[in-house]
Amino acid sequence: MTETMRTTADDAERAAVRERAEGVLRRLAGERAVLREDQWRAIEALTVDRRRVLCVQRTGWGKSAVYFVATALLRDGVTAQAGDPPAGPTVIVSPLLALMRNQVDAAARAGIRARTINSANLDEWSEIEHEIRGGSVDVLLISPERLNNPDFRDNVLPGLAASTGLLVVDEAHCVSDWGHDFRPDYRRLRTFLAGLPGRTPVLATTATANARVTADVAEQLGDALVLRGPLDRDSLRLAVLDLPNPAHRLAWLADHLDRLPGSGIIYTLTVAAATETADFLRSRGFPVASYTGQVEDAERRAAEQDLQDNKIKALVATSALGMGFDKPDLGFVIHLGAPPSPIAYYQQVGRAGRAVEHAEVVLLPGREDAAIWRYFASLAFPPEDQVRSVLANLSLDRPMSTQALEPLVDLRRNRLEMMLKVLDVDGAVRRARGGWFATGEPWTYDTARLRRVAEARSAEQQTMIGYAETDACRMEFLRRCLDDPEAKPCGRCDNCADPLFDAEVSPASLAAADAFLGRPGVEIAPKKMWPTGMSAVGISLKGKIGPADQIQPGRAVGRLSDLGWGGRLRTLVAPESADGPIPSELAAAVVEILKAWAHGDDAWSRRPAAVVAVDSRRHPELIRTLAEHIARVGRLPLLGAVTSNAPSGDGSRGNSAQRVRALHEAFAVPPEVAAELSGLGGPVLLVDDLVDSGWTMVLAGRALRRAGADGVLPLALAVAG
Structure with missing residues (x-):
């Protein structure tokens, strides 16, 4: 067969695969759905070429369509070559239960059976593991924390890695400590990747990675095809209002919430602020719910569903809502206080406007924002003397719980646990049933890298201040922060066009807010x-x-x-x-x-x-x-x-x-x-x-x-x- 004939045959095979892919997409998203070229390119690389792919694409681009279509093709053996084993389940590493629940429902529409293993369904684990071995599970969703659960890591992960047909790393910027939401548990993916059979495709996706984070994640994936698209969100109208104090911000919400389209999210920087804001708005007659890490899971689920069903006007939330929440017709996102990073801000506002023509995004920065940023920055990786103290107190053969370590080291529990996870990834400690033990392996405190990360965080905070103060296009500003080469003025934000809102508040609302906060x-x-x-x-x-x-x-x-x-x-x-x-x-x-x-x-x-x-x-x-x-x-x-x-x-x-x-x-x-x-x-x-x-x-x-x-x-x- 000549080279031309081989090329023609290959093109025909790829065209046939694309036709099958379009059919799966229609089952998933409706009869009029058509794959965009960038989506097909990702599916083709995963299913035909069996490559590792990093997609840096805006929120709403359709990443779930890519991995569900790819799953259907791989499970059906459409692109299998001679010698390829039957494709096992797709494993999706996802950061939040909210996303898992949405994805299980979405998969079912495409005829794909999805299950989850997480801390909320312990009683189903053995049944799900049996179904995986029996081949009846098409998609398994797990949290990154599950990768280092001792039982899961030692008893489930090796077999799962060996049988995985496609690995999906959602919110992949969490892999990089340069990212705005680095999570040590994500680094366990190295172990997962190392256990995958040859030609197992891998898809990593994120909407919030600048050039440095993209390069870091791609390097960790190894020989990855990077597909980066423009990050404009043409449905979003961005605005910033500088109000003098918290009472004015609450009063502004009370005066304008009815004017905002549909239902939405009001983000705050702290749990206390979320609780207070929700209480105030309810006192003014608005149906809202608070959503924080301190709210019980059942209550959070109910609040999510109420927002999905438009039974409430807004969720008043901390970043606990952040990644994974999917409501395509979300009409607005308001921030009471600025996040410490424009990249984090872009991600949160990206929850809005996926399936509506216009969505309003308003930032109400506060004088107290910088103090809150400093507090959260103080929870970063501890100084070397504290780390060495932990290592010195850990046994080489007997695990110690974090509770047993606490009297011996000067670290609060959440910071201690985060540090132990990093040390685990670095090989200095290992998690076992009952706690942690030292491995005895040499370990170096990377002062230079930690200093550079801290400096990057500080620079991001200053950039966020710059976003609030700029008189240039706000969407272009955010896109440049994400190193989007196609960034240009949007024509929609309050600096490009006539602002939709002003800073005026009514005397009645201001008096009510002053009394409430006082x-x-x-x-x-x-x-x-x-x-x-x-x-x-x-x-x-x-x-x-x-x-x-x-x-x-x-x-x-x-x-x-x-x-x-x-x-x-x-x-x-x-x-x-x-x-x-x-x-x-x-x-x-x-x-x-x-x-x-x-x-x-x-x-x-x-x-x-x-x-x-x-x-x-x-x-x-x-x-x-x-x-x-x-x-x-x-x-x-x-x-x-x-x-x-x-x-x-x-x-x-x-x-x-x-x-x-x-x-x-x-x-x-x-x-x-x-x-x-x-x-x-x-x-x-x-x-x-x-x-x-x-x-x-x-x-x-x-x-x-x-x-x-x-x-x-x-x-x-x-x-x-």
């Missing part, structure tokens, strides 16, 4: 249990905190992350803040809290009989004048202060075990204070400026109880978080 009072929940593993550091505290040592539920003016009181409290109680007398507005807020605490369903069971302060090295005058004001207004005796010999520093980095270790036996009740406790006939009000971990109040209160206090009611200006 309400002081959040609960300080008492601790019930001592941290695990304290005996490892010679402290004999374990299990439940006994009744004789317990403190009662308390109150604070607000959280540091609150929209209303947060900014004022941060400037007052931060470690670097100057000390001084209690400001009058805070003193008045405390009085309001005490009045409310005395009445209502959650009132104190007995009125306080005296006031005691917590000794403070950072803000002694602030706490002294606060305690004096409470005693004077409440007509209560001020007994003095619980003294402390705790080490200097706020200890806010440490976990609960570390805080108890540092504060154990640190508090003392002076004899003159102790002499006044017995016979008071009621609890004492224990006053401090900030409740962070909560252990200062617990241990200072324990000292008071042991000195004779009948009960302890904590009162603080602020609660961290």
